[in-house]
Amino acid sequence: ATTTGSSSANSGSWTSFLKSIASFNGDLSSLTAPPFILSPTSLVEYSQYWAEHPDLLVAANQLPTPEQASSSTAEAMALKRAIAVTKWFISTLKSQYCSRNESMGSEKKPLNPFLGEVFVGKWETGGDVGETILASEQVSHHPPVTAYAVANGKNNVVLQGYNGITSSISTTSINIKQYGHALLNYQDLKETYLVTLPPLHIEGLITAAPFVELEGTSYIQASNGFYTVIEYSGRGWVSGKKNTFKARIFRDQLSSANKENASVTISGQWSGKSYIGKGGSTPHSKSSELFYDANAQPSEHLIVKPIEEQEPTESRRAWEKVAEAIRKSDYNLIHEEKSKIENEQRELRKKERETGHQWHTRWFDQKDYSNPEGKTDTNLETPDPFTNLTNLANLSIHNAPSGSLKKSKYDHGESKHWRFNLDKWKQDGMKI
Ligand code: CLR
Numbered sequence: 001a002t003t004t005g006s007s008s009a010n011s012g013s014w015t016s017f018l019k020s021i022a023s024f025n026g027d028l029s030s031l032t033a034p035p036f037i038l039s040p041t042s043l044v045e046y047s048q049y050w051a052e053h054p055d056l057l058v059a060a061n062q063l064p065t066p067e068q069a070s071s072s073t074a075e076a077m078a079l080k081r082a083i084a085v086t087k088w089f090i091s092t093l094k095s096q097y098c099s100r101n102e103s104m105g106s107e108k109k110p111l112n113p114f115l116g117e118v119f120v121g122k123w124e125t126g127g128d129v130g131e132t133i134l135a136s137e138q139v140s141h142h143p144p145v146t147a148y149a150v151a152n153g154k155n156n157v158v159l160q161g162y163n164g165i166t167s168s169i170s171t172t173s174i175n176i177k178q179y180g181h182a183l184l185n186y187q188d189l190k191e192t193y194l195v196t197l198p199p200l201h202i203e204g205l206i207t208a209a210p211f212v213e214l215e216g217t218s219y220i221q222a223s224n225g226f227y228t229v230i231e232y233s234g235r236g237w238v239s240g241k242k243n244t245f246k247a248r249i250f251r252d253q254l255s256s257a258n259k260e261n262a263s264v265t266i267s268g269q270w271s272g273k274s275y276i277g278k279g280g281s282t283p284h285s286k287s288s289e290l291f292y293d294a295n296a297q298p299s300e301h302l303i304v305k306p307i308e309e310q311e312p313t314e315s316r317r318a319w320e321k322v323a324e325a326i327r328k329s330d331y332n333l334i335h336e337e338k339s340k341i342e343n344e345q346r347e348l349r350k351k352e353r354e355t356g357h358q359w360h361t362r363w364f365d366q367k368d369y370s371n372p373e374g375k376t377d378t379n380l381e382t383p384d385p386f387t388n389l390t391n392l393a394n395l396s397i398h399n400a401p402s403g404s405l406k407k408s409k410y411d412h413g414e415s416k417h418w419r420f421n422l423d424k425w426k427q428d429g430m431k432i
Contacts, residue, residue, distance in 0.1 A: 011208070013034035013036075014034060014037075014208040017031070017032075017033055017034055017037070018205060018206075020032065021169060021174065021205070022169065024169060026166065026167055026168065027143075028109070028165075028167050028174070029112035029144060031109070033109045035326060035329045035330075035331050035334060036329065037106070037108055037109055037208075037210070038108060038109050038111075038326045038334070039100060039104065039108030039109060039110045039111065039326070040111070040319070040322070040323035040324075040326040040327055041108075041110055041111065041323075042110060042111040042112075042113045042117060042119070042315045042319055043110040043111065043112065043113050043138075043144065043146060044113040044117050044118065044119045044136050044137070044138050044146050044315050045110075045119050045136070045315055045316075046096070046110070046146070047119065047134060047136035047146060047148035047150075048095075048119070048121065048134055048136070048301075048302050049092055049095035049096040049099065050092055050096075050148065050150050050159060050161075050182070051092075051123060051132055051134065051150045051159070051302070052091075052092070052095045052299035052300055052301065052302075053088065053091040053092070053297060053299065053300065054123045054125045054129050054132045054152065054300060055125060055129050056084070056087055056088035056091045057088050057132065057150070057152065057157060057159065057184075058128075058129055058132075058152050058154075058155040058157050059084040059087070059088060060081040060084040060085050060088075060186055060189065060191075061155040061156070061157055061186050061188055061189060062128060062155070063077060063080050063081055063084060064077055078222070078224040078225070078226060079226060079249065079263055079264070081186075081189070081191065081222070081224070081226075082220070082222050082224070082226035082228060082249050083249060083264060083276070085184065085193050085220060085222070085228075086220060086228045086230075086247055086249060086266065087291065087292055089195060089220060089228075089230075090230075090245070090247070090266075090270050090274065090291075090292055090294075091292060091294065091297065093214070093243075093245075093270040093271070093294075094270060094271045094294040094299070095299050097200065097212040097214065097243075097271075098211075098212070098243075098271050099299075101211055105209075106204070106208075106209045106210055106211065107202060107204075107210040107211050107212055108210075111319055111322065111323075112144060113138035113141070113144065113146065113315070114138060114141060114318070114341060114342075114345050115138055115139075115140065115141040115345065115359055116137070116138060116313055116359065116361075116362065117137070117138040117313055117314075117315055117318060118135070118136065118137045118138070118311075118313055118314055118315065118362065118363075119134070119136040119137075119304075119314065119315040119316075120133070120134060120135055120136070120304070120305075120314070120430075121133075121134045121302035121303055121304040121305075122134065122302060122303050123300055123302050123303070124303060125300065128154070128155075129152070129154065129155070130152060130153065130154030130155070131152070131153060131154070132150060132151065132152040133150070133151050133152075133153075133430075133431070133432055134148065134149075134150050134302055135148060135149045135150075135151075135363050135420070135425060135430070136148040137361065137362055137363055137364055139162065139361045139364050139366075139418055140164070141345070143164055143166075144164060144165075145162055145163070145164040145179075145180070145418065146162060146163055146164075147160075147161070147162035147361075147363075147364040147418040147420070148160065148161060148162070149363070149364075149420035149425070151432040152432075153431075153432045155186075155188070156186070156187035156188050157184070157185070157186055157187070158184075158185045158187070158420070158422075158432075159182055159183070159184045159185075160182065160183055160185075160419065160420040161180060161181055161182030161183060161195070161418075162180040162181075162364070162417070162418035163178055163179065163180035163197060163402075164178075164179040164180055165177065165178055165179065166179070166401075170201075172203065172205065172206065173201040173202055173203050173205065174201060174202040174205070175199070175200075175201045176199060176200045176201060176202070177199050177401040177402075178197035178198065178199065178200070178401065178402045179197075179399060179400075179401060179402055180197060180402055180417075180418075181194060181195060181196050181197065181402055181417075182194075182195040182197075183195070183385065183386060183389075185385070190223075191222065191223050191224055192222075192223045192385045192389065193220055193221065193222050193223070193389075194219075194220070194221045194385075194386065194389035194390065194393065194395070195218070195219075195220050196218045196219045196220075196395065196402045196403035197218060197402040197403070198214045198215065198216055198217065198218040198230070198232055198402075198403070199214070199215050199216040199401070199403075200212050200213065200214050200215060201213055201215060203234075213232075213234035213235075213242065213243070214232035214234070214243070214245070214270070215232050215233065215234070216231075216232060216403070217229060217230065217231050217232070217403060218230045218232075218402070218403055219393055219395065219403055221253070221389045221390075221392050221393035221395070223385065223388065223389060223392075225251060225252045225392065226249055226250070226251065226252070226263075227249070227250045227251075227252055227253045227256055227392070227393060228247055228248070228249045228250075229247065229248050229250070229256055230245055230246070230247040231245065231246045231247075232244070232245050232270075233245075241269055242269070242271070243269045243270050243271040243272070244268070244269055244270075245266075245267070245268070245269070245270050245274070246265065246266070246267045246282065247265070247266040247267075248262035248264070248265050248266075248280065249262060249263050249264050249265075249266075250262055250263060251263060252392070253392060253393050253394055258280075259280045260279070260280040261280065262279060262280040263278070263279075264276055264277065264278055264279070265277055265279065265280055265281060265282055265283060266283070266291050267282045267283055267284075268285070268291065268292075269294075270294065271294050271295075272293070272294055272295060273285065273290060273292070273293045273294075273295075274290075274291040274292050274293075275288040275289060275290060275291055276288060276289050276290075276291035277289070304316065307320055318341065319341075321333075321337040321340075322334060322337040322338050322341070325337050362424065362428070363420060363421055363424050363425050363428070364418045364419060364420055364421060365418070365419055365421050365424075366416050366417070366418055366419075367416065367417055367418075367419050368414075368415060368416050369384070369386065369387060369397050369415040369416070369417060370414070370415040386417065390406075394406050396408065396410060396411040397415050398410070398411055398412055398413050398414065398415045399413055399414045399415065399416060399417075400412075400413070
């Protein structure tokens with residue numbers, strides 16, 4: 001049932017939940033939430049939101065290439081691809097941040113994935129798009145980190161990335177910083193895009209109807225130089241609509257110093273309509289070209305094997321009983337079934353400690369960019385795409401909040417990032 005806490009039966013438990021939030025230590029997964037706010041879905045599934053519009057994901061590949069375009073239009077074509085990638089990114093936001101509200105009536109607390117939990121599926125889109133696959137894996141439990149790859153074989157497009165969060169509490173909201181990034185590679189175009197993840201906060205806590213609002217800035221840096229800056233805002237005290245953004249695409253990061261330098265500006269709601277216009281000034285709905293209408297493009301849900309055919313570590317199979325208990329709002333059963341999984345995991349970790357065989361991630365490897373694979377100077381002619389793109393965008397290479405700039409207060413510490421290992425995926429008998 002799509003209950004929110006406004007009913008009197010729930011208000012008591014919601015009040016005690018709010019109290020527990022007020023004194024919480026930063027680890028959201030440790031919060032004991034009332035059953036009506038629990039989602040039967042594990043966070044490892046959230047990777048699917050990156051590709052609920054497979055046509056937009058591959059769109060840049062279907063525009064003319066620089067070779068096909070005459071030299072005078074190569075730059076115009078590169079801008080068109082940067083616009084196409086920006087449109088795809090904007091199209092992911094409604095799925096990422098509104099889908100629980102749509103399917104369950106409010107934002108919910110997802111199941112906290114166990115180490116090695118996986119989620120796989122595919123989208124079977126017709127025409128020039130073809131099949132797109134998803135590989136999602138929980139690569140860390142403390143702190144929770146999910147890594148994923150989305151690949152389209154027909155268009156030779158691979159999106160890969162990972163994400164984790166930190167959270168803090170303020171008087172009316174939970175504030176979330178995302179860690180990680182995504183890399184979108186178009187093999188035929190020999191072009192890669194680095195995508196950073198925006199900060200967000202959870203509102204609606206007082207009324208027991210939580211929802212996500214995005215804030216701050218995120219970036220898309222193209223290897224062809226084009227640089228998209230996306231600024232987010234929500235409904236303010238006085239004015240403003242919810243889920244608002246403004247995206248400016250610049251020839252390069254340097255020219256972004258002056259907003260007037262923008263090649264195009266896109267403005268509107270990422271959960272609704274947005275408009276595009278040339279240059280740096282804000283386009284308006286009446287006079288400008290429609291850029292994207294999130295409600296006119298139904299999301300394409302991925303296809304997942306029936307539970308009976310899934311492996312024991314596949315998310316929906318592993319959590320089946322917990323999910324059932326959540327759907328029944330049976331608090332004791334939820335606790336009982338969750339404890340089984342947690343105890344099993346504790347046993348596994350204990351055995352690993354005893355035998356000295358540590359856990360190996362399945363499809364992803366962690367790369368250390370402070371010394372990438374012990375690379376020597378001779379490799380500098382072919383810099384790693386991530387190093388290259390962070391340099392172009394002036395972004396930190398460290399494990400800083402996503403979108404942190406070089407020389408910012410967060411620009412220090414380790415530089416370890418999760419990368420998809422296609423060979424491991426294929427060795428597992430999987431295809432693209
Ligand atoms: C996970 C990565 C996805 C984008 C995304 C969307 C919603 C976020 C989620 C991430 C992380 C977990 C999250 C969730 C919204 C609410 C939930 C922050 C970043 C927290 C843990 C729930 C707290 C409980 C409330 C409902 C009170 O690509």
